[in-house]
Structures are given as structure tokens and as C-alpha cells.
Amino acid sequence: MKLKDRDKIHLWHPLTQHKLHPETIAITKAKGCVLYDEDGNAYIDAIASWYTCMYGHCNEYITSRVVEQMQTLDQVVFSGFTHEPAIKLSEALIKILPENQNKMFFSDNGSTSVEIGIKMALQYHFNKSEKRTVLMAFEDGFHGDTFGAMSVSGLSVYNGPFEDFFLEVKRIPTPNGSNHNDILNTLESIVKTHKVAGFVYEPLVQGAAGMKMHDAEGLNDVLKFCKAYNIITVADEVMTGFGKTGKHFASLYLETKPDIICLSKALTGGLLPMALTTCSQEIYDAFYSDDMSKGLFHGHTYSANPLACTAALASIELLQTQDIQNNIMRIMRSHNIFGERIKTHPKVKSTRQLGIIFALDLNVEMERYGNLRDKLFKFFMEHGVFLRPLGSTIYIQAPYVITEKQLEKVYQVIEDVLEII
Known part of the structure; x- marks a missing residue:
């Protein structure tokens, strides 16, 4: 058969x-x-x-490095433990990320990287005793299949049966070079009537929307607006990351850098599943406390799997050749x-x-x-x-x-x- x-x-x-x-x-x-x-x-x-x-596929530089790693350490829980592949990966990645990024949180796929970004944005305000429950996102965006990621996605072909269960999200048009003022007016209207915690977006290219591309200057204006109102910006670079836009990350085309970046897909060169949610020191500091409940309670069994970290490190090395x-x-x-x-x-x-x-x-x-x-x-x-x-x-x-x-x-x-x- x-x-x-x-x-x-x-x-x-x-x-x-x-x-x-x-x-x-x-x-x-x-x-x-x-x-x-x-x-x-x-x-x-x-x-x-x-x-x-x-x-x-089956890139020998990546696979050989992973084969070598699996003879030494295959898997260990990342809560309370650490290991060299994760540390070396963080050291290599921080050198090519936008300069405001400083901390990295591991997960296992693009949807969960966005889910964590959303949780970071919401809990950031919660930890500061400010209740903000609304998110913003672009029309026609796609961010994954978990509930938070679906909430900020705008393609109902994927989300229809679940929309009654979503977080509250206000959608704005993508900037096209001629609608900047309209978008800014929409943003002003939203923040007057809603407590907005974060803005989740695909920088410059909306993948599932049909590789729909938008204006960098207009996006930068949106990000500047968010900064002014302390709205946490979450860049979903799951698709755009690691060179596809001509720069290592699409966010590098923008003057205003995101507070949080979501990464997966090409992170490991396609060899093993893994994701990262990176953030600025300011975001991390909002969780750093004597109060245990202010920590980020999110975890995956295979977080920072040493083999996946090794594949990712080898991929980043290749990217820079x-x-x-x-x-x-x-x-x-x-x-x-x-x-x-x-x-x-x-x-x-x-x-x-x-x-x-x-x-x-x-x-x-x-x-x-x-x-x-x-x-x-x-x-x-x-x-x-x-x-x-x-x-x-x-x-x-x-x-x-x-x-x-x-x-x-x-x-x-x-x-x-x-x-x-």
C-alpha cells in the first residue's frame, strides 16, 4: 500500500x-x-x-551541528535549568535584532510566540496596576491559530467558528501611503473610548492576506502613536524574519522599533520546531518583582530544546555569510x-x-x-x-x-x- x-x-x-x-x-x-x-x-x-x-532542505551545515549536539544533550526542562545552546543562541541573535531588544522567551511555534507577545502586553499593564483589556491589529492580518493569535487575526475563513470567544480587538487599515491621517484619526478615536494594551502587527508584509504589502512611513507613524500612548507594540516577524525582506528583520526598515518581536519558521532553518518572543528591557522589568504572581506564567515542555537551539544558531550563522x-x-x-x-x-x-x-x-x-x-x-x-x-x-x-x-x-x-x- x-x-x-x-x-x-x-x-x-x-x-x-x-x-x-x-x-x-x-x-x-x-x-x-x-x-x-x-x-x-x-x-x-x-x-x-x-x-x-x-x-x-537537509542543509548539511545545520544537520551536522545538530547531530553533534544530540550526542551531548538532547532535552532538558528550561524551568530552573539552562544550557549552552540556548545561551549561545541568545548571544548571536541579540547582535542582529533591533537594538532595543534585550530578553528572549522560548516557545515552540509561531502562534504561541504571538500568544506570549499578547500575554506580555496585557500583563505589562496589569503588573503596573493599570487595567487595559483591548488590543489593536491591522485588517486582514493573520497571526496564528491559538485563541489570542486568532483574536488579533482578521481572516474569518480561519476564525469563523471561534469569534464569540475572542479577546476584544479594534482593527485599523494598513497604511498605503495616502491614508496616514485617516488611520491616525481612527487611532485617536479608539484610545478615547478604549483602554488599549497592545498593537499586534505584521511589519510591512501580511503573509496570509496574500503577501499584502504596506507603507513603511505609515506604519512608523502608527508605532509612534502607540509609543505616545504607552500601547505595547508587538511585531509578528514569524514570516518576515531572518532575511526575507532584504534586511534581517522587517522592523529594521522602521525608525520606531517594536517593544516585542515574535519569531519562528526560518528561526531553525526549517529543521526543528521552535519559536522566540523577544522584548525590550522595559517590558521584562515590568515582570521582575518580589511578587511571584507578577512573573510570566507560560511554559512549554520543549522550550529552548538544545537541538532546536543548535539548529537556530547554525541558521543565524548561515544567514550572515x-x-x-x-x-x-x-x-x-x-x-x-x-x-x-x-x-x-x-x-x-x-x-x-x-x-x-x-x-x-x-x-x-x-x-x-x-x-x-x-x-x-x-x-x-x-x-x-x-x-x-x-x-x-x-x-x-x-x-x-x-x-x-x-x-x-x-x-x-x-x-x-x-x-x-
Whole structure:
């Protein structure tokens, strides 16, 4: 029996309606930018398996370091204990984070990193004997699937059944370069009538919204407003972090730095699950007390797993190499050339790019999960490229090690699919 048939017996996949999509593709091997299935087919992984494997699958530099670490220390509880991989990771990461970041709290995935950021923002005010219960977030944002993260997300396709249970959140438009004053007026109105604890946002690129990009100057104005009203700013860099926007972090494009940053996905180069919520010294100090109850009572069994920390440290080392930085610049140039080439196609409504993130919107109406989207996905896979359209948006976020030949195949299959729409 094939793997894909055995899969059907017990497994329940994420973001899947199994009655409509009974088939899965069984991947047996991955290397570099290529996935291989049980039938011997090869696929260029043009989205780095949800933006994680940015240095390529089974990267030997990362895997060798983890193999060495697992001979010494595999796992130990991080409450009351520490270990060198976590310490070395903190020392390396602090050097590339925005300069106001100083403390790091471990968890295990992007949603929980945001959940912790939200809890930090709410408890910060609670610990200072100021009750603030409202959060702000951008329209169409996505921050994960746990309840706090869902609360600040704006995509009801994911959250519909749970909305009655959410935290109170006020949503604001994303800045587009011409709506700064309208947004600031909206913010003024919100703070007059609500006790706002924090603002949770994806800096510059909203991933699940279809790689929707917004204006840096406008975002900076929002962050400055939040600072003036002591609203804790929580940057969800789970998707944008570690080089994808052309800088190590999207927040580095902004003058006003966030109080809290949420990290995961490419943190470990896609090898092992792990997340971090980093914060400024000021945030940490609000929890530092003789009163035990003022501590942050949040913990995960595998927090700061030594193997995941080792993978993350190796990934950060790779990110800073000249080879990877050159590759990032090369991909950015290639995307720019492709964008110029395709933007006038009658089936293309618009294109956009930031760093190695490239997206185009199709000039057709289609559901986020519907027959046309499925048709596009099937076409891409049949032609050896793994792309996962977000409704009418096709985007590329390939590993930094992708070759020019592989990139050109990705571009070509996108151009080819336009002819069947």
C-alpha cells in the first residue's frame, strides 16, 4: 500500500477539507530546493515549505551541528535549568535584532510566540496596576491559530467558528501611503473610548492576506502613536524574519522599533520546531518583582530544546555569510526582472516585491479555497513546482539557495499557468 493510501486511514491534515481533497502527496525525500515524492516526481519548493527551509532542505551545515549536539544533550526542562545552546543562541541573535531588544522567551511555534507577545502586553499593564483589556491589529492580518493569535487575526475563513470567544480587538487599515491621517484619526478615536494594551502587527508584509504589502512611513507613524500612548507594540516577524525582506528583520526598515518581536519558521532553518518572543528591557522589568504572581506564567515542555537551539544558531550563522547575502541580492534582482516581464500580462492585475518575497494578483475573481485555486495548484505540481496560491495571489518565497535555473523554471510555470485561466 502506498504512503498516500496509508495516510488516509488515521491522519487529519491542517487547512484541509478531506471530503473535497481526499488525496495527499507523499514526500519521501528533500534536498536543497527540491522535494521528491513516492512516485519519483521532483518539485522545486518555491515557498520553502511555508517559509521555513530558507537555507535549503537537509542543509548539511545545520544537520551536522545538530547531530553533534544530540550526542551531548538532547532535552532538558528550561524551568530552573539552562544550557549552552540556548545561551549561545541568545548571544548571536541579540547582535542582529533591533537594538532595543534585550530578553528572549522560548516557545515552540509561531502562534504561541504571538500568544506570549499578547500575554506580555496585557500583563505589562496589569503588573503596573493599570487595567487595559483591548488590543489593536491591522485588517486582514493573520497571526496564528491559538485563541489570542486568532483574536488579533482578521481572516474569518480561519476564525469563523471561534469569534464569540475572542479577546476584544479594534482593527485599523494598513497604511498605503495616502491614508496616514485617516488611520491616525481612527487611532485617536479608539484610545478615547478604549483602554488599549497592545498593537499586534505584521511589519510591512501580511503573509496570509496574500503577501499584502504596506507603507513603511505609515506604519512608523502608527508605532509612534502607540509609543505616545504607552500601547505595547508587538511585531509578528514569524514570516518576515531572518532575511526575507532584504534586511534581517522587517522592523529594521522602521525608525520606531517594536517593544516585542515574535519569531519562528526560518528561526531553525526549517529543521526543528521552535519559536522566540523577544522584548525590550522595559517590558521584562515590568515582570521582575518580589511578587511571584507578577512573573510570566507560560511554559512549554520543549522550550529552548538544545537541538532546536543548535539548529537556530547554525541558521543565524548561515544567514550572515557572504554567500547567503549574495544569494538574497541575486534573488531580489531576478524577481525584479520577472516582475517587469510579467506585470503587463492581461491576466495579471498587479505585482509587488519586498526582498525575496514576490507576489502577483491575478486579474480574475476566485475563492481562497476553490476550484480555480485547486486547478492552479495542480498545474504547478504537475509541472514540478510547489507553489501554493492564496486565493487570486500567486507568490514566491523560495530558499536562499535556489539556483537561477530553478528560479527561471518557477517563473516559467507561472507564465504558463496564465494561459489556462
